[in-house]
Amino acid sequence: MKPKLVLHVCCAPDEAYVVHTLNADHELACFFCNPNISPFEEYAIRLKEARKVADHYGVFFAADDYLPELWEKSIAGVAGSSEGGERCRRCFSLRMRRTAAFCQANGWPSFTTVMSISPHKSIALLNECGIAAARESGVRYEPFDFKKKDGFLNSTILSKQLGLYRQDYCGCRLSRDERDHRGKNRKI
Ligand code: SF4
Structure with a gap:
């Protein structure tokens, strides 16, 4: 029997690469949990694209409620801390805790997050938040690091092949403002 694993999904390009990589050896479920994304129109696009990826690979998909408050x-x-700092730690923690609670409520024993594919996100911070969230809900966090083996590059190639929308800011209103200040040229 294949190990069951919930993927916390933040966006379709990261999801596609991880599902593509793990699908043969795991029973996967994708959980879209991103109360950080702003504005709602951006949230709706990312959700639609994430659902499209799960459908493409025939993987179970569920979405959390949109709870920006x-x-x-x-x-x-x-809010004044920079990207990668305390605000991101809390943002990771919130999404991991809700994903862990989803696992606990639905009988999935373990989860991970596709966010580790991003070169802009600290693997140490993701692991810390994931492990703490898993402990709270009595499930397991799997500390994958999907940026290894050129994961980020391969995700950009695969997302192009699948014709997926690719955002140019992390997700929250603050990262959007930061994007506007530095110019719209960083791919996430
Ligand atoms: S920059 Fe990204 S990880 Fe950090 S708070 Fe904003 S949405 Fe969350």
Whole structure:
């Protein structure tokens, strides 16, 4: 029997590469949980694309409710910190905790996040948040690092082949402002 694994999904390009990589050896479920994404129109596009990837590979897909007020509450007092700092730690933590709770509620024993594919995200921070969230819900966090073996490059190639939308900011309103300041040329 294949090991069961929930993938916390932030966007379709990262999801596609990870599903493509793990699907043969795992029973996968994709869980789209991103109360950080702003504005809602951007959230809706990323959700639609993520669902499209799961359908393409024949993988179970579920989406959390869109709860931006929860994300705002989670970063209260640290909104001024830069990308990669305390606000991102809290953002990771919120999404991991909700994913762990999804696993616990639906009988999935373990989860990971496709976010580790991004060269802009700290694997140490992701692992710390994932492990803590898993412990709280009595499930397991699998510390994959999908950026290994040219994961990021391969995800850009695969997402082009599949014709997927690729965002140019991480997701929250703050990262969008930062994108606007530095110019719209960084691929996430
Ligand atoms: S930059 Fe990305 S990880 Fe950090 S708070 Fe914003 S959406 Fe979350």
